[in-house]
Amino acid sequence: xxxxxxxxxxxxxxxxxxxxxxxxxxxxxxxxxxxxxxxxxxxxxxxxxxxxxxxxxxxxxxxxxxxxxxxxxxxxxxxxxxxxxxxxxxxxxxxxxxxxxxxxxxxxxxxxxxxxxxxxxxxxxxxxxxxxxxxxxxxxxxxxxxxxxxx
Numbered sequence: 136x137x138x139x140x141x142x143x144x145x146x147x148x149x150x151x152x153x154x155x156x157x158x159x160x161x162x163x164x165x166x167x168x169x170x171x172x173x174x175x176x177x178x179x180x181x182x183x184x185x186x187x188x189x190x191x192x193x194x195x196x197x198x199x200x201x202x203x204x205x206x207x208x209x210x211x212x213x214x215x216x217x218x219x220x221x222x223x224x225x226x227x228x229x230x231x232x233x234x235x236x237x238x239x240x241x242x243x244x245x246x247x248x249x250x251x252x253x254x255x256x257x258x259x260x261x262x263x264x265x266x267x268x269x270x271x272x273x274x275x276x277x278x279x280x281x282x283x284x285x286x
Contacts, residue, residue, distance in 0.1 A: 144163050148236045150236025155223045157232035189219070235259075
């Protein structure tokens with residue numbers, strides 16, 4: 136017997152920053168203004184990060200301003216049900232990876248209109264900065280030289 140597949144429509148964007156990777160999915164809500172993501176029901180305008188509400192993961196006001204910036208610029212803050220899976224790095228790296236992933240996913244919804252707006256705000260560009268690797272003979276740091284003996 137052939138399994139019936141649900142026609143779930145979503146836009147996906149992958150954002151990266153340092154060692155953090157965020158997979159962002161923007162689901163188009165159904166008639167009841169919700170979308171099913173696994174066993175979790177997400178309301179229209181709601182964002183979930185690894186199954187939790189985004190306000191629980193990033194509670195500070197400055198964080199809210201950052202992760203909502205791409206949505207506010209294109210007036211899409213209450214248009215989608217958003218599911219985010221983020222891993223690696225720390226709080227700030229994950230937050231910036233989410234911003235990058237959101238921007239990439241929003242760009243796919245309407246490329247001609249949204250891309251110039253997000254590009255002007257530098258939200259589509261990946262921040263390539265990462266921790267410099269440790270070099271041999273530097274005493275455990277990447278640039279520090281070993282102290283030379285005085286006698």
